[in-house]
Amino acid sequence: MLTAATIGTILVVAGTITYFQYFAKRRLIISTTTSLYDTGLLEEIEKNYEATHNVDINIISAGTGIAIQHAQNGDADVILVHSPSMEKTFLEQGYGLNRKIIAYNFFTIVGPDADPARISRRNATEAFKSIVAYGESLSDQSGQTKVWVSRGDNSGTHSKEQSLWKAAGYNYTLISAEPWYASVGSGMGDTLNIANQKSAYTLSDIGTYLKFWKEGTISLTALLIEEKSLLNVYSVMAVNQTVPANQTLHSQINYVDAMEFIHYLVSDETQQFIENYGKTDYGQSLFYGAVQPLRDNAPQPLVKWIQDSAFFDGYECPPQYRNGYPELYT
Amino acid sequence: MVDILEGIAKAIQLIITGDPTLYGIVYRSLFFSGIAVLLAMLWGTPIAMLIGLRDFRGKTIIKGFFNSLIGIPTVVLGLVLYLVFSKGGPLGFLQLLYTPGAIILGEAVLVTPILISIATTAIEAVDPEIMNLAKTLGASESQAAIAVLKEAINGVLLSNIASFNRAIAELGVALLVGGNIAGLTDILTTAISRYTQRGELDLAIALGIILMVIVFLINMIIITARKAKMLFTLGRSPQ
Numbered sequence: 001m002l003t004a005a006t007i008g009t010i011l012v013v014a015g016t017i018t019y020f021q022y023f024a025k026r027r028l029i030i031s032t033t034t035s036l037y038d039t040g041l042l043e044e045i046e047k048n049y050e051a052t053h054n055v056d057i058n059i060i061s062a063g064t065g066i067a068i069q070h071a072q073n074g075d076a077d078v079i080l081v082h083s084p085s086m087e088k089t090f091l092e093q094g095y096g097l098n099r100k101i102i103a104y105n106f107f108t109i110v111g112p113d114a115d116p117a118r119i120s121r122r123n124a125t126e127a128f129k130s131i132v133a134y135g136e137s138l139s140d141q142s143g144q145t146k147v148w149v150s151r152g153d154n155s156g157t158h159s160k161e162q163s164l165w166k167a168a169g170y171n172y173t174l175i176s177a178e179p180w181y182a183s184v185g186s187g188m189g190d191t192l193n194i195a196n197q198k199s200a201y202t203l204s205d206i207g208t209y210l211k212f213w214k215e216g217t218i219s220l221t222a223l224l225i226e227e228k229s230l231l232n233v234y235s236v237m238a239v240n241q242t243v244p245a246n247q248t249l250h251s252q253i254n255y256v257d258a259m260e261f262i263h264y265l266v267s268d269e270t271q272q273f274i275e276n277y278g279k280t281d282y283g284q285s286l287f288y289g290a291v292q293p294l295r296d297n298a299p300q301p302l303v304k305w306i307q308d309s310a311f312f313d314g315y316e317c318p319p320q321y322r323n324g325y326p327e328l329y330t
Numbered sequence: 331m332v333d334i335l336e337g338i339a340k341a342i343q344l345i346i347t348g349d350p351t352l353y354g355i356v357y358r359s360l361f362f363s364g365i366a367v368l369l370a371m372l373w374g375t376p377i378a379m380l381i382g383l384r385d386f387r388g389k390t391i392i393k394g395f396f397n398s399l400i401g402i403p404t405v406v407l408g409l410v411l412y413l414v415f416s417k418g419g420p421l422g423f424l425q426l427l428y429t430p431g432a433i434i435l436g437e438a439v440l441v442t443p444i445l446i447s448i449a450t451t452a453i454e455a456v457d458p459e460i461m462n463l464a465k466t467l468g469a470s471e472s473q474a475a476i477a478v479l480k481e482a483i484n485g486v487l488l489s490n491i492a493s494f495n496r497a498i499a500e501l502g503v504a505l506l507v508g509g510n511i512a513g514l515t516d517i518l519t520t521a522i523s524r525y526t527q528r529g530e531l532d533l534a535i536a537l538g539i540i541l542m543v544i545v546f547l548i549n550m551i552i553i554t555a556r557k558a559k560m561l562f563t564l565g566r567s568p569q
Contacts, residue, residue, distance in 0.1 A: 005372050005373060005375065005376045008372045009369060009372040009373050012365065012368055012369055012372065013369070013435075016365055016430075016431060016434060017431055029428060034527075037528075038527065038528045038529075040528075043512065056514075058428060058509065058511045058514060059511060059512065060428065060509040060510070060511065061510070061524075073416045073417060073418050074416070074417035074418060074422075075416055075417055075427055075428070186527075187527050189526075189527035189528055189529055190526075190527050193529075211528075211529065212529045215529050215530075217529040217531070218529075250417070252417060252425065
């Protein structure tokens with residue numbers, strides 16, 4: 001009885017594993033921020049890539065914080081993220097290699113059409129001050145009425161929100177404890193839905209916002225204009241196979257395919273594809289390619305903005321964090 | 331806000347036209363849960379037999395242990411399994427994280443307590459005389475055990491159905507160890523979560539309808555079976 005069960009168990013496990021191994025192509029696991037995934041851009045890139053490469057791309061969509069965590073555990077081969085400060089730590093700790101800035105767009109504060117805090121067309125600092133003033137002026141301070149909804153999930157957007165509060169002169173810990181402040185610990189889509197439901201304000205990347213707005217899921221309005229402090233820079237990094245601290249952990253990383261994918265992302269065709277994505281549906285680009293303007297060192301202020309907010313020691317990837325592939329940085 | 335009726339209409343259209351994305355997800359859900367229950371059955375039934383047929387010290391504690399694990403939050407189990415399957419974890423060398431195998435093993439572990447608990451109750455409810463009778467008639471220990479299992483078959487089947495129900499409706503394990511990768515490890519529950527989050531509500535509603543139909547059918551089977559007194563053994567307490 002027991003023997004039969006043991007043999008049966010082994011057969012089923014072995015059979016299942018063989019079944020999946022048999023069908024499996026080489027895997028490239030990409031851990032990514034929700035905005036690139038929820039807008040559908042990354043899936044389109046995946047389709048194009050898989051059509052021409054013999055690789056199975058597996059996308060894990062989570063916030064930047066979780067994406068970085070996955071990579072540190074050796075559970076991802078490539079990360080696509082948008083939080084320069086977290087990226088810097090990631091590189092310094094030896095986990096990431098060959099960073100390339102691939103795209104940018106802008107964050108915006110979205111809120112109810114009536115705009116009760118009157119933040120429309122103001123800059124980010126003024127907008128945050130108005131929101132605080134409005135929150136404090138509410139008669140209901142029981143925590144039932146929410147004015148601000150935060151991702152609260154350690155994502156790139158959440159980290160941007162924290163730095164914007166700081167730039168506006170607030171202590172984030174104190175602000176997040178205010179009764180009118182809601183932290184939802186969820187992706188951008190969920191956060192937008194919640195803000196919509198509560199007629200509250202939230203910080204969103206423009207891409208996810210436009211997709212939800214266009215589909216009629218939310219009726220919030222984008223209230224801020226594009227400015228330097230709201231710049232949102234996306235970059236890609238390969239996960240290091242040889243982390244000095246832990247050799248065995250990362251030996252299975254698919255570095256070769258990761259680098260091929262990075263080359264694909266920075267190629268002219270893909271950059272053009274990113275720029276065109278969603279243009280017909282939304283009337284504007286959701287993301288803009290960053291490779292060409294940075295390579296040309298174009299005189300427009302945008303290049304300076306990217307360099308100021310997302311470069312480390314004057315480089316998009318300082319030389320000590322590069323490994324081969326010099327053509328990426330010429 | 332999205333028109334709910336319009337969403338349902340579009341969802342039904344997706345179901346009728348046989349949308350490949352939709353049916354891929356349904357297929358994976360059924361397949362993963364099915365194999366998971368098969369696995370749990372293979373290692374759970376012998377354990378249930380041991381607990382149900384033998385008297386030993388600590389039997390109550392062991393039964394209580396499995397009973398309390400029935401309600402384990404799937405997301406907690408998912409977290410534990412993520413740490414186990416992660417490349418730095420004890421089973422990282424198997425490279426199972428974010429593969430169907432991880433979901434199948436995870437769901438098998440998840441449903442094991444429910445399977446063992448129901449099967450044990452069914453086995454205990456069998457008249458102990460049957461075991462003795464079989465032995466008197468010259469059956470070996472394992473042949474006698476099989477005779478008991480035959481008597482308890484309805485309860486054992488119910489344990490499998492209930493396990494399948496739990497496996498197909500759970501979210502936490504599949505999300506954390508499967509990674510919700512489109513076309514590979516997304517199943518009904520995780521895909522509903524993804525499409526809702528992405529604002530693609532038609533697909534989410536369609537998947538929701540299918541999941542509800544599956545769960546409803548399973549429960550109908552259980553209820554009908556109970557009514558037909560097929561599963562009378564469950565109502566009776568042991569001894």
